[in-house]
């Protein structure tokens with residue numbers, strides 16, 4: 001692999017398969033995400049979108065496949081053994097390369113906003129407190145939360161909580177950020193503020209993978225859209241193709257159904 | 263309450279000096295009661311945490327014995343456990359029992375018994391923490407130990423405070439079971455005084471001691487709960 005490729009591909013997974021008991025949830029999925037790329041994943045619920053993000057963020061282990069961050073191996077397919085993961089020491093290091101934003105925020109309720117954002121970089125990554133605090137204040141300001149650093153999550157709106165969780169993911173300076181339906185737990189009038197934050201990140205060339213049901217948003221923000229159904233990638237390409245002019249009947253049916261709902 | 267004791271003191275059948283010596287002896291017994299209380303909590307609460315950890319193990323050869331232990335400790339009378347711990351060394355090994363063993367035997371029996379209850383309270387608390395807390399911690403890179411002690415345990419403490427308070431109040435009253443092996447805590451003292459004086463007064467005075475103690479315990483625990491109510 002030459003240097004150009006190494007710097008270009010932030011995340012890649014090849015022939016990923018994952019099953020829960022008898023249920024094969026992901027079937028031979030291959031995805032490469034390049035630096036600065038914004039990829040949306042759409043698809044009906046139960047199609048394996050969350051499971052894909054959870055495999056990518058090491059919350060689930062996959063049975064088969066090879067996965068790399070910036071060319072560094074997370075797991076590698078070996079004959080007769082399936083996906084063999086790197087030792088914990090390596091995985092711990094690779095963890096700091098990605099962030100995940102959850103549908104229901106998963107903030108730590110007993111900590112203030114500031115502590116939620118700063119604790120991991122200080123106590124996990126061992127960065128200096130002053131530096132982390134300065135970074136955190138800057139991030140919170142960028143998220144419009146500069147007056148909230150002493151608030152507890154329960155004192156915030158859903159939109160504010162989600163912004164804190166995005167700040168918490170960003171502070172470790174990940175090279176890629178995954179979002180799992182970041183607006184699905186929010187009241188409709190609050191989704192806009194999160195979508196705006198993501199748009200701002202896109203403008204700053206953050207590499208992102210976003211699972212979403214906000215089709216219009218996906219169309220505007222993404223460089224590439226992946227349509228998943230039943231654990232396979234049915235169709236992918238630029239938004240104007242996949243959303244604007246889908247080729248596959250399943251994609252067409254899904255988009256038609258969505259537009260009827262709205 | 264102070265008024266109640268004064269009224270008792272004014273009863274014609276009871277001289278003030280007898281009451282005073284009764285109270286003094288009860289106070290000595292009360293010291294022992296508090297010692298049982300404190301040592302039991304000191305040992306049983308961490309022991310319960312360890313037991314809870316074993317009980318929640320995914321490996322059956324850990325979880326199963328812990329389950330059995332908890333079910334036996336909760337399913338048999340504490341008084342019987344106290345007697346077995348105290349007389350066990352004699353019956354099993356023909357060891358002679360010294361007086362000095364009474365207090366340790368009580369502490370051992372109480373700690374082993376209460377650990378079982380605390381383990382189950384902790385388990386319920388731990389299982390009530392949403393899985394998303396573990397997942398967020400995992401993605402942020404916290405180790406298993408960090409996740410437990412920094413993120414899970416503080417929330418478990420808050421959630422388990424009410425049942426733990428119940429357990430602590432029960433413990434205050436359970437300390438009286440130490441009379442079974444004549445460990446001279448307050449209840450044993452009250453019993454001796456009552457039969458010597460042929461009077462209810464020592465019992466009533468002991469009841470007042472227990473009540474005030476639990477009143478303070480409940481007050482303190484309520485303050486703790488208030489203190490932890492800053493979130494959710």
Ligand SMILES: Nc1ncnc2c1ncn2[C@@H]1O[C@H](COP(=O)(O)OP(=O)(O)O)[C@@H](O)[C@H]1O
Nearest residue numbers: 020023025043044045046047048049050051052
């Ligand atoms: N931990 C699990 N155990 C068993 N089945 C699961 C588990 N997680 C997800 N599934 C199943 O996997 C399939 C895909 O789920 P998911 O990835 O959550 O889909 P999506 O996010 O696209 O809605 C569903 O059928 C779901 O029921």
Ligand SMILES: [Mg+2]
Nearest residue numbers: 049050051181
């Ligand atoms: Mg999902």
